[in-house]
Amino acid sequence: MSRPRIYLSVPHMSGLEQSYVADAFASNWLTSLGPNLDGFEREMEARLGGGVHTLAVSSGTAALHLVLRAAGVTAGDRVAVSTLTFAGSVWPIMYLGAAPVFLDSEDQSGNLDPELVEEYLRDAARRGTLPRVLVAVHLYGQHGDIDRIARACAQHGVTLVEDAAESLGATYRGRQTATTAPYAILSFNGNKIITTTGGGMVVARDPEAIARMKKWANQSREPAVEYLHREMGYNYRMSNVLAGIGRGQLRVLDERVQARRAVAARYAEGLGSLPGVSLQPEAEWGSHSRWLSVVYLDPAEVEVPPSEVVMAMEAENIEARPVWRPMHIQPMFAEAERVGGSVAERLYTTGLCLPSSSSLSVEDQECVMEAFRAAMTAGARSR
Numbered sequence: 023m024s025r026p027r028i029y030l031s032v033p034h035m036s037g038l039e040q041s042y043v044a045d046a047f048a049s050n051w052l053t054s055l056g057p058n059l060d061g062f063e064r065e066m067e068a069r070l071g072g073g074v075h076t077l078a079v080s081s082g083t084a085a086l087h088l089v090l091r092a093a094g095v096t097a098g099d100r101v102a103v104s105t106l107t108f109a110g111s112v113w114p115i116m117y118l119g120a121a122p123v124f125l126d127s128e129d130q131s132g133n134l135d136p137e138l139v140e141e142y143l144r145d146a147a148r149r150g151t152l153p154r155v156l157v158a159v160h161l162y163g164q165h166g167d168i169d170r171i172a173r174a175c176a177q178h179g180v181t182l183v184e185d186a187a188e189s190l191g192a193t194y195r196g197r198q199t200a201t202t203a204p205y206a207i208l209s210f211n212g213n214k215i216i217t218t219t220g221g222g223m224v225v226a227r228d229p230e231a232i233a234r235m236k237k238w239a240n241q242s243r244e245p246a247v248e249y250l251h252r253e254m255g256y257n258y259r260m261s262n263v264l265a266g267i268g269r270g271q272l273r274v275l276d277e278r279v280q281a282r283r284a285v286a287a288r289y290a291e292g293l294g295s296l297p298g299v300s301l302q303p304e305a306e307w308g309s310h311s312r313w314l315s316v317v318y319l320d321p322a323e324v325e326v327p328p329s330e331v332v333m334a335m336e337a338e339n340i341e342a343r344p345v346w347r348p349m350h351i352q353p354m355f356a357e358a359e360r361v362g363g364s365v366a367e368r369l370y371t372t373g374l375c376l377p378s379s380s381s382l383s384v385e386d387q388e389c390v391m392e393a394f395r396a397a398m399t400a401g402a403r404s405r
């Protein structure tokens with residue numbers, strides 16, 4: 023096979039990044055201070071709107087660690103979080119010695135089920151086991167139904183955090199992602215809709231909270247001549263070089279969203295008529311960025327499980343992936359508290375993510391669909 027490998031989601035540079043990076047080199051602002059960092063933060067604030075403040079950091083995981091600490095999470099606290107997510111949503115809970123409580127999904131978007139959140143918080147309030155924080159993850163480029171969740175959190179004094187690592191470019195009732203809760207995080211990991219090759223961002227409504235997190239991210243160095251520390255710190259800052267990549271990427275975010283949505287639309291058209299195959303629907307409350315195109319296989323009509331389709335596509339040198347394995351069925355979290363979980367398990371056992379890069383050519387999209395159809399037919403024949 024001569025065709026190069028088709029990956030799930032690759033970086034897509036615009037060319038604009040290089041001039042920001044060149045500025046960083048020319049001015050020798052190469053490390054953890056500089057105009058690109060300030061520019062990236064201000065430009066992201068303008069892009070998100072809603073009066074938010076930001077702090078560029080080394081990863082989305084680091085951003086969540088800072089945010090949970092700013093929200094007052096300490097050892098022994100509970101932190102509720104979507105079970106259907108990537109482990110990066112959960113590690114920072116563990117870093118702080120807190121206990122995750124995994125909450126189930128609703129089946130439209132795969133994100134937190136607002137009704138279940140309301141019930142869970144009511145019960146937890148009655149039992150005196152309320153979490154300090156609730157982390158709502160917006161999966162695969164689609165927003166969760168955040169208003170109801172925000173109301174329930176406010177009612178019970180639980181701080182809401184949006185994990186928007188996968189949803190930059192998505193909207194919710196006309197607002198940009200990451201602008202509803204007091205705190206949110208973004209990721210610019212290499213596979214995300216825009217990338218700094220690796221990086222993340224804290225988003226917060228309170229500028230004083232941002233100032234505190236900025237200090238923690240800079241080794242908690244006090245503003246003194248000597249190296250004075252009163253609190254625990256981390257080395258979590260983003261470099262001015264990488265922030266330059268972020269600035270160039272942010273300028274083409276809308277184009278990247280459009281391109282990914284076009285990929286999803288082509289998959290819907292080319293695969294949606296296969297019996298039992300459906301593209302993840304777009305919820306009525308917002309616009310999906312289609313960071314990843316998720317396809318569901320109805321086991322009543324499709325005999326091949328998604329894992330076999332992933333392997334068959336791998337044999338064609340195409341990278342597809344199962345939907346996230348829910349956290350409550352991860353060996354690491356076998357002992358953790360959970361609320362429901364069957365919806366997330368169903369989405370995991372019936373869903374897969376198809377190559378979704380904004381740079382994916384129409385020919386490559388055809389190859390993906392051809393391999394997908396062949397996997398369906400071969401699977402059906404072998405049974």
Ligand SMILES: Cc1ncc(COP(=O)(O)O)c(C=O)c1O
Binds near residue numbers: 109209210221
């Ligand atoms: C939902 C979610 N949360 C958190 C993270 C962590 O971000 P990072 O890889 O930048 O640490 C990721 C992805 O990478 C993610 O997909």
